Amino acid sequence: MIQVKDLKRTYVVGKVEVHALRGVSFEVEKGEFLAIMGPSGSGKSTLLHQLGLLDTPTSGEIRIAGVDVIGLSDHEKTIFRLNQLGYVFQEYAILPELTALENVYLPAMMRGERRVYYLKSGIDILETVGLGERLHHLPRELSGGEQQRVAVARALVNKPKILFADEPCANLDTESSRQILELFKKLNKDLEQTIVMVTHEEWHKEYMDRVIYLKDGLIEKM
Amino acid sequence: MFEKFRVSLFLAYKYLTGGNKGITIFTIFILTLVFLQLVLVSAILGGATNRFNELMIDYQTGNVVIEPEEDTEYISDAHRLMSKINALPEVTGVSARIKGVGKIIYEDRSVGATVIGIDPLDENTVTKVNSAIVDGDFISKLDRGEIVLGREISGGYGALMESKSLGGVKVGDRVNLRIGSVDREFRVKGIYTTLFFLVDSSAYINKKDMEDILGVQDEAHEIAIKLNPGEDEEEFRKKLMGIGINEEIRVWREFAGIVELLTRTITQIGNILNLIGLLIAFVIIFIVIYINTINKRRQIGVQKAIGIGSNVIVASFVLQAIFYASFGMFLGFFAMQYLITPYTVTHPIQLPIGPVILSLSNTEALFRAALLFFATILASFIPAYKVAREDLLKLIWD
Numbered sequence: 001m002i003q004v005k006d007l008k009r010t011y012v013v014g015k016v017e018v019h020a021l022r023g024v025s026f027e028v029e030k031g032e033f034l035a036i037m038g039p040s041g042s043g044k045s046t047l048l049h050q051l052g053l054l055d056t057p058t059s060g061e062i063r064i065a066g067v068d069v070i071g072l073s074d075h076e077k078t079i080f081r082l083n084q085l086g087y088v089f090q091e092y093a094i095l096p097e098l099t100a101l102e103n104v105y106l107p108a109m110m111r112g113e114r115r116v117y118y119l120k121s122g123i124d125i126l127e128t129v130g131l132g133e134r135l136h137h138l139p140r141e142l143s144g145g146e147q148q149r150v151a152v153a154r155a156l157v158n159k160p161k162i163l164f165a166d167e168p169c170a171n172l173d174t175e176s177s178r179q180i181l182e183l184f185k186k187l188n189k190d191l192e193q194t195i196v197m198v199t200h201e202e203w204h205k206e207y208m209d210r211v212i213y214l215k216d217g218l219i220e221k222m
Numbered sequence: 223m224f225e226k227f228r229v230s231l232f233l234a235y236k237y238l239t240g241g242n243k244g245i246t247i248f249t250i251f252i253l254t255l256v257f258l259q260l261v262l263v264s265a266i267l268g269g270a271t272n273r274f275n276e277l278m279i280d281y282q283t284g285n286v287v288i289e290p291e292e293d294t295e296y297i298s299d300a301h302r303l304m305s306k307i308n309a310l311p312e313v314t315g316v317s318a319r320i321k322g323v324g325k326i327i328y329e330d331r332s333v334g335a336t337v338i339g340i341d342p343l344d345e346n347t348v349t350k351v352n353s354a355i356v357d358g359d360f361i362s363k364l365d366r367g368e369i370v371l372g373r374e375i376s377g378g379y380g381a382l383m384e385s386k387s388l389g390g391v392k393v394g395d396r397v398n399l400r401i402g403s404v405d406r407e408f409r410v411k412g413i414y415t416t417l418f419f420l421v422d423s424s425a426y427i428n429k430k431d432m433e434d435i436l437g438v439q440d441e442a443h444e445i446a447i448k449l450n451p452g453e454d455e456e457e458f459r460k461k462l463m464g465i466g467i468n469e470e471i472r473v474w475r476e477f478a479g480i481v482e483l484l485t486r487t488i489t490q491i492g493n494i495l496n497l498i499g500l501l502i503a504f505v506i507i508f509i510v511i512y513i514n515t516i517n518k519r520r521q522i523g524v525q526k527a528i529g530i531g532s533n534v535i536v537a538s539f540v541l542q543a544i545f546y547a548s549f550g551m552f553l554g555f556f557a558m559q560y561l562i563t564p565y566t567v568t569h570p571i572q573l574p575i576g577p578v579i580l581s582l583s584n585t586e587a588l589f590r591a592a593l594l595f596f597a598t599i600l601a602s603f604i605p606a607y608k609v610a611r612e613d614l615l616k617l618i619w620d
Contacts, residue, residue, distance in 0.1 A: 075531070081529040095236070096240070097240030098236055111225070138240075158529075
């Protein structure tokens with residue numbers, strides 16, 4: 001599903017060059033639930049941003065479902081993200097003015113789906129994540145765990161090839177974290193959803209198929 | 223395309239309904255005021271132009287004026303021509319006038335003036351000068367040796383050009399009228415003002431007196447015609463030509479050159495004020511949308527990350543601004559057409575030319591609305607575009 005070859009990302013901060021990724025290569029299979037772990041500053045989030053087309057690497061190659069995504073224009077990347085990828089951010093990055101259902105169907109609406117379809121998709125996926133009773137609640141009326149589940153539902157509404165999650169449990173208590181991880185595992189098993197998730201919690205490993213450890217911008221082990 | 227617009231509209235709607243109501247109301251209120259400012263100048267101008275037109279028709283020209291043929295000084299056989307015109311159903315009144323340009327002298331002061339010889343009964347069917355008397359009386363049919371002066375000649379009564387007047391002639395005073403080599407004494411019977419300095423710079427005497435001075439009979443320099451309300455002057459002109467009147471036939475607008483000049487002057491001043499109003503609207507919308515985009519930086523970044531295009535995000539902010547402007551313009555237009563303008567009908571604005579009722583044409587209102595609309599789009603597009611083009615990771619994390 002994903003092929004990464006010699007991926008490098010260097011940031012220039014003032015006159016200093018920061019080598020966040022120094023040449024990373026690996027592959028992710030379809031239906032795999034992969035964790036990227038490592039200490040702070042190891043390049044986990046940077047790697048996820050490159051894979052998710054949120055950032056452009058300095059050099060290297062990324063192929064997703066056979067497509068050389070680095071060569072895509074900004075507009076093409078936006079469409080690729082919309083149709084092929086789903087994201088769950090560390091913080092509950094849902095829009096505060098929109099209800100849970102509206103947050104979820106927004107990407108489907110953007111795809112040009114008819115109202116009847118995106119409403120149904122939104123309701124179905126919110127029921128799947130256990131929020132069937134909270135469809136019309138605003139984010140401020142939901143708990144942290146519920147908001148993160150809305151974010152997961154939004155990431156899944158367009159049936160993405162890959163779901164990226166950047167420390168999705170960072171702001172959640174253990175119970176809520178377990179609910180999210182179990183949800184991910186369920187999606188992974190039932191729908192063969194490919195998931196790439198950044199985490200620094202060792203106990204999360206029990207839910208994963210495989211872990212890539214990063215250190216100082218390089219793969220330490222996998 | 224429609225799908226993208228639908229998302230922009232949806233986001234704009236949610237921002238507006240879910241956002242800060244106070245900011246929305248404040249922005250709409252300010253834009254209402256800006257729109258009112260934009261149209262008010264136009265409405266005052268419209269009202270002032272209407273007032274000028276009324277003054278022209280009611281106190282000077284009537285609706286249509288017949289003048290002598292080219293290279294001819296007088297309309298001859300004026301009485302017969304008047305009867306012919308008076309018989310037409312469109313006509314309310316007809317007045318033949320003989321004009322003499324000369325000097326009016328009082329003690330050591332003199333003023334150059336156009337003196338109009340009229341038959342008062344006829345003139346009263348065409349103009350309302352007789353009702354503009356502020357002191358004394360208007361001349362009557364049998365009066366001889368009596369003169370009625372406009373305030374710009376007599377002086378006093380709030381004359382605009384006091385220093386060039388006779389300096390305060392009163393009713394009952396005697397003045398000398400010199401036209402050519404003829405010098406006659408007249409008693410001031412009345413003083414009038416229409417508040418329109420062009421009309422107030424004339425004087426009226428009985429036509430018989432003027433005929434004596436000029437040595438003519440049954441001749442006129444012009445025949446002024448008042449039409450029934452609602453009659454079309456151009457159509458009437460054609461009708462007069464059709465019945466064989468060969469003299470010059472002119473409608474009142476052709477005498478309104480000075481009014482045109484004043485209108486153009488006021489319009490230019492209005493345009494400058496409008497520009498300032500548009501700049502205020504531009505700055506307000508810019509600030510509101512700019513603050514909005516700054517507060518929503520992270521949201522914009524997340525939207526981009528989940529595949530919402532930059533153009534959709536920009537359009538959502540522009541649509542918000544369009545809503546502010548449209549609502550403001552609607553309220554402004556409503557207030558203007560249904561509150562302020564009707565109020566000036568019962569409480570006219572007192573301007574130096576007299577009471578003015580605001581008059582806003584729909585075309586003018588639409589034009590001002592289009593200007594405000596354009597300013598709104600530009601003012602919202604700039605900050606929204608700037609933020610939406612930023613790197614999405616910066617938007618999310620900075």
